[in-house]
Amino acid sequence: MSDVLHVLVVGILLGGIYGLVSIGLNLIFGVIRVVNFAHGELVMLGMYGAFLAYSLLGIDPYLSVVLVVPALFLFGLIVQRLIIEPLQSESMMQMFATFALLTILQNVVLVITRGEGHNVPTKVASLGLELGEIRIPATRLIILIAVTAVAVLLHLFLHRTLIGKSIRAVTQDRQAARLVGINVERTFMVTFGIGAALAGLAGALIAPIYTLSPGIGGNFILAAFAVVVLGGLGSVAGAYFGGMIVGIVEAFAGYYIDPELKQAIWFLIFLAVLVVRPTGLFGQVGAEEVGFREQS
Amino acid sequence: MEATGRAKLIGLLAWLAGVALAGVATAQEPLKIGAINPYSGPLALYGDEMARGYQIAVNERNAKGGVLGRKIELVRGDATNPQQAIAAVDQLATRDKVEIFVGTYVSAIANAGSDAALRHQKLWWDTNALGAELTERKLANFVRSGPNGSHFAEVSVRAVIEMIAPALGKKPNEITVALEHEDSIYGKTIADVQKARLEEKGVKVVGVGAHNFRATDLTDVVMRARRTNADLWVQTGYVPDTNLMLRTAREQGYKPAAIMTVGTGDTFETLEALSAEYLEGIFVVSYPRADISEKYAPGASRFLDAYRKAYNRDPIAPQSLSAYGGLLTMFDAVQAAGSTDPAKVRAAAAAMDKPLGSYPTGFGAKFDDKFQNTRALPVVIQWQGGKQVTVFPVEARREGVALRNVPRK
Numbered sequence: 061m062s063d064v065l066h067v068l069v070v071g072i073l074l075g076g077i078y079g080l081v082s083i084g085l086n087l088i089f090g091v092i093r094v095v096n097f098a099h100g101e102l103v104m105l106g107m108y109g110a111f112l113a114y115s116l117l118g119i120d121p122y123l124s125v126v127l128v129v130p131a132l133f134l135f136g137l138i139v140q141r142l143i144i145e146p147l148q149s150e151s152m153m154q155m156f157a158t159f160a161l162l163t164i165l166q167n168v169v170l171v172i173t174r175g176e177g178h179n180v181p182t183k184v185a186s187l188g189l190e191l192g193e194i195r196i197p198a199t200r201l202i203i204l205i206a207v208t209a210v211a212v213l214l215h216l217f218l219h220r221t222l223i224g225k226s227i228r229a230v231t232q233d234r235q236a237a238r239l240v241g242i243n244v245e246r247t248f249m250v251t252f253g254i255g256a257a258l259a260g261l262a263g264a265l266i267a268p269i270y271t272l273s274p275g276i277g278g279n280f281i282l283a284a285f286a287v288v289v290l291g292g293l294g295s296v297a298g299a300y301f302g303g304m305i306v307g308i309v310e311a312f313a314g315y316y317i318d319p320e321l322k323q324a325i326w327f328l329i330f331l332a333v334l335v336v337r338p339t340g341l342f343g344q345v346g347a348e349e350v351g352f353r354e355q356s
Numbered sequence: 357m358e359a360t361g362r363a364k365l366i367g368l369l370a371w372l373a374g375v376a377l378a379g380v381a382t383a384q385e386p387l388k389i390g391a392i393n394p395y396s397g398p399l400a401l402y403g404d405e406m407a408r409g410y411q412i413a414v415n416e417r418n419a420k421g422g423v424l425g426r427k428i429e430l431v432r433g434d435a436t437n438p439q440q441a442i443a444a445v446d447q448l449a450t451r452d453k454v455e456i457f458v459g460t461y462v463s464a465i466a467n468a469g470s471d472a473a474l475r476h477q478k479l480w481w482d483t484n485a486l487g488a489e490l491t492e493r494k495l496a497n498f499v500r501s502g503p504n505g506s507h508f509a510e511v512s513v514r515a516v517i518e519m520i521a522p523a524l525g526k527k528p529n530e531i532t533v534a535l536e537h538e539d540s541i542y543g544k545t546i547a548d549v550q551k552a553r554l555e556e557k558g559v560k561v562v563g564v565g566a567h568n569f570r571a572t573d574l575t576d577v578v579m580r581a582r583r584t585n586a587d588l589w590v591q592t593g594y595v596p597d598t599n600l601m602l603r604t605a606r607e608q609g610y611k612p613a614a615i616m617t618v619g620t621g622d623t624f625e626t627l628e629a630l631s632a633e634y635l636e637g638i639f640v641v642s643y644p645r646a647d648i649s650e651k652y653a654p655g656a657s658r659f660l661d662a663y664r665k666a667y668n669r670d671p672i673a674p675q676s677l678s679a680y681g682g683l684l685t686m687f688d689a690v691q692a693a694g695s696t697d698p699a700k701v702r703a704a705a706a707a708m709d710k711p712l713g714s715y716p717t718g719f720g721a722k723f724d725d726k727f728q729n730t731r732a733l734p735v736v737i738q739w740q741g742g743k744q745v746t747v748f749p750v751e752a753r754r755e756g757v758a759l760r761n762v763p764r765k
Contacts, residue, residue, distance in 0.1 A: 063579075070575045077572065175398035177595050177625040188607060197607040271599040271629050274398060279570045314576030319567045320539050322576070 066194045067315045068308065073196065075307025076204035077266055081280045082287035083210060083299040084258030090294015091231045091251045093151065094144055097158040099284060100277025101165040102256050106132060106263020107272050108169060111180050121180045121267050122202065128264045129257045136256025140249045162277075169274040180267040199268050206265055210258065211300040218296065227251055231294050282323070286330045292343025301342065305329075386429040387422065387696065389414070389683075390454035392444055392469045394462060397436040402461050402675045406484060407432060409679030410458060412662045413687070423687050424694065435460070438468030445472035455696040456481060458683060461675055463487030463542075470498050479698040481689075483682025484643075484675055486619070488545060491726040497698040499689070499705050499723065501682040502643075503732040505542060505619075508592075509549035512618055512641045515736045515748045516588060517557050520614050520639070523762040524587055529558035534586035534612070536577060536601070538569040538593040546592045546618055562586050569597040578604045581612070587763075592618040599629040606634055613763035616641065622737055622744050623673055632742030637761025643674035644681075644717040644735050645746055652752040655681075655716030681717035685729075688721070702727060718752055 085099040096102075106128050113124035143161065147153045187198035218224035229237040230247045238244050270276060283306055291302025306326050313325040333341065391410050393403035407430070414428045422428050431452050433444030441460075448454040457473045460466050461484040470480035470490070474497045482490065482500040486508065491500055521531040535550055537543030544566070551561050563584035567577050578601065581589050589612040591601055598621045605615075615638045620626075622640040644653060646660040659680050663671050671677065685708075690696060693704035710721040712731050720731030736748035740760050746752050747759060 066579070067576075070573075070579075074573045074575070170398055171396075174404075175400050177599075177629075179599075179625070179628040181628070185603075190609075195608050199607075269600075269603065271596050271625060273596060276596075279572050283572065310573065311576060314573075315579055319565060319571070319574070319576050319580070323568070 062193055063315075067311050069194050069196060070315075071308030071311030072304060073200040073204055073307070074311055075304035076200065076207045077262075077269075077303075078280075078283050078287050078306050079300045079303025080203055080207040080210065080262040080265065081259070082284040082291070082303055083207065083214065083296065084255035084262070085284050086288045086291065086294060086296070086299040087214075087258070088252055088255035089288055091227055092140075092144065092248050094154050094158065094252075096255070097155065097281070098139075098161040098165060099255075099259055100279070100281035101162050102132060102136075102259035102277070103263040103266075103280055104169065104272075104274065104277035105135070105165065106260035107180070107267040107270070107276065108173075108178075108263075109260060110264040110267040111178050111272055114180050120184075121182050121264055122184065125261055125264045128260045132260025132263075133253040133257035136253035137249050139256065140252035144252065145245060145248065166274045166277075173274060175274070178272040180272070182268045185268050203265050206261070207300065207303070210261070211296050214254075214258075214296045223247070223250060283326075286326060288340075290330050290333050290340055292340030295340070295342040298340055298342035302340070305341075385426065387424065387426040387456075388429050388431050388448075388452055388454045390431050390433050390445070390448040390452070390457045392433045392435050392441055392448075392457055392459035392465065394436040394460070394465065395432060395434040399436060399462060402673055405672045405676045406459075406461060406679040408663065408667060408671075409659075409676030410683050412659060412666060412676075413680045413683035415666075416658075416662065417684070417687050423690050424696075428687075433457075435465050435469060438464050441465040441469035442472040445469050445476065445478075449473070449476035449478055454478070456686070456690070456701075458483060458679075458686065460485060463490060466490055467493075470495055473497055474698075477698065479696060479701050481682070481686040481701075483679045483686075486542070491728040494726055497702075499686075499702060499727045501685045501719070501721065501729045501732060502678050503734050504728060505546050506549050507732065508618055508641050508734050509546045510553065511734045511736065511748070512546075512590065512616060513550055513553040513557070513559075515616070515639065515641070516554065516559060516590075519736070519748050519750070519759070520588060520616070520762070521559075523759050524613050526587065529560070531588060532560045532562045532584070532586045533588045533590060534563040534565070534581045534584040535561060536563075536565045536567070536581060536589065536591045536593075538597055539566040540569070543569075543592045550590065550592075567593075567597065569594045571597065571600070574601045574604050575608065577601060578608050578610050581605075582608070582610045586612055588612060588614045588616060590616045590618065591621075593620065595620050595623070595625050599626055602626070602630050602634070602638075606630070611764055614639065615764065616736075622739075627739075627742060632739070635739035636741070637759075637764050638739045639747070640737050640739070640744070641734050642737050642744070643678045644719075644752070645674045645737060645744060646671055646677055647744070647754060648718055648735065648746045648752050649754050652713055652749070653716050653718035654713065655684075656718075659716050678717055681715040681719055684715055685719070685721050 088096050109128035110121040110124040113119040143157050184198045189196040226242045226247050287302040291298025309326045310322045313322040395403050414430050418427050433448045435441035435444045457480045463485045466485035473480040480498050483502050486505040488504045517528045521528050535547050537547035618641045622642045648656045650657050689701050689705045693700040705723050708721040712720040714720045722731045735746050737744040738747045
């Protein structure tokens with residue numbers, strides 16, 4: 061019984077990581093309808109941002125978010141304005157462009173780091189809670205708290221603020237939003253900026269757990285796409301709970317079945333959800349269709 | 357008629373003089389060795405490190421007059437993947453007139469590169485690749501002076517029986533071992549050999565686990581290992597998964613009496629990730645390192661001095677020493693062959709019979725029928741105070757070296 065509880069805790073903590081990595085991807089996917097293959101690389105940039113802040117300024121990775129998040133927000137604005145927006149009428153090309161971005165970012169970091177693995181130390185790494193046999197590392201608990209806070213704040217932002225409402229309006233019907241005076245392009249820029257900033261936040265917070273390499277973003281992207289489709293396009297709750305589901309399934313499958321099979325098992329569930337409910341668990345029925353129709 | 361005869365004689369003399377002159381010219385031409393390695397991209401760090409080892413060997417040999425009376429010149433060929441290896445070999449063989457190829461620590465690159473070198477009728481002398489399949493191909497130009505993956509597995513098993521079990525106060529049939537490996541052919545081959553050999557020796561293998569080296573979480577792996585209650589936990593993988601696994605073990609408070617990693621876990625990347633305090637006492641099966649006993653590996657100190665002088669630091673990774681020792685072995689084979697022709701060098705290599713401890717790696721030279729050096733043994737190091745200290749074979753230890761933190765506290 062204690063094993064089951066332990067695995068459940070491990071799964072929830074892992075779900076926190078997946079949720080945090082996916083939430084920005086889901087926003088971009090849901091609103092701009094761009095399949096951003098470079099999202100993992102934005103997370104990677106966040107990780108290296110934390111590393112730079114530590115190695116140049118001696119800043120703890122958890123404090124580095126005050127630099128990394130705005131930097132990635134700005135980077136997101138630029139990417140949207142210079143790469144995604146000019147290809148607005150060609151969704152396929154947008155996807156290829158994010159592929160190109162992925163390769164460029166990986167290679168630039170490769171050239172700079174020469175492939176050397178880096179680590180971001182923090183005093184928090186040695187801290188944690190012990191509940192009997194169950195260990196809760198502080199590094200993962202912080203991520204769980206952060207993703208919960210981000211989900212709540214993002215929900216409030218989308219429902220209570222004018223920009224948030226314009227994002228939702230654009231998500232539902234781009235043309236109608238334009239007719240009522242919403243600047244769609246600016247909304248897209250802000251959305252991509254927020255998505256990139258959230259990727260940066262995820263990167264900075266998970267940096268103390270991993271050894272950094274230029275290709276590390278790719279390790280998360282598969283799970284992130286699964287979370288987005290499972291949870292529902294453009295749904296904050298979808299990313300949050302989708303992350304939890306993937307995390308918990310992975311933990312149970314890895315412990316009780318086989319660590320080699322865990323990805324296959326959550327992809328089976330992913331496929332099943334796709335077949336039964338194509339909009340994902342929390343997605344609005346028809347939302348994905350409207351969005352894609354809008355592109356043409 | 358007489359005039360014609362004289363003209364012929366003069367012509368013959370002129371031709372002979374030409375041949376002789378050409379011979380002198382050839383003798384003075386440097387012997388070019390193409391070093392195929394990843395010098396860019398994510399694998400560049402160790403590729404560069406190997407090239408440093410090669411360069412030190414070349415400098416040393418040139419100071420003694422070179423090989424076959426010719427100075428040696430190292431030409432780098434950048435290959436980050438098999439396709440680039442083929443292109444680099446083609447280019448170096450045709451444009452740079454390279455006569456011998458050496459490389460690399462990436463088996464896939466060695467595989468493609470050696471195949472391409474064969475098309476140019478050039479020797480491929482491998483110093484660092486571990487893939488067992490490389491010698492299984494029985495390629496007509498291939499020789500490997502370094503160990504393969506199975507040697508790493510064999511040495512890890514010997515270390516368990518001869519060093520770790522006694523240090524834990526147990527006989528081989530009393531110690532329990534949990535094996536973990538990344539799930540590609542590399543990790544699986546090593547774990548399979550480990551399991552078979554350990555069980556032959558009566559050691560109880562209480563668990564064998566596999567994982568993807570790109571996995572984002574390995575808590576399940578750690579929990580499964582803990583469930584086995586093994587005395588020794590052995591992990592074979594790459595840097596990212598080994599670091600993540602050790603970090604997770606620390607977070608989860610998993611403390612087996614001994615931990616051993618195979619092939620990785622002995623670099624600054626792991627030290628940075630885990631801290632000297634946590635790593636204290638962890639064993640790593642690794643290429644021989646420059647701290648090895650001079651008696652066991654004559655010339656290792658000379659290499660270390662030359663490295664420090666040339667690069668103003670200690671070696672980044674042990675690959676450079678193996679590259680250095682491997683190239684010295686090749687020079688001996690080429691010198692004995694009197695030629696760079698693959699068949700002649702291989703014949704000379706086949707005739708070599710140098711005992712362990714002949715080279716600065718501690719290796720000897722005795723090649724089997726697949727041209728795998730059977731006297732190339734990895735070593736086991738132990739993390740001690742943030743330093744990698746060679747502890748196995750016992751003869752390879754420097755004076756005063758003893759095991760620390762076994763069993764782990």
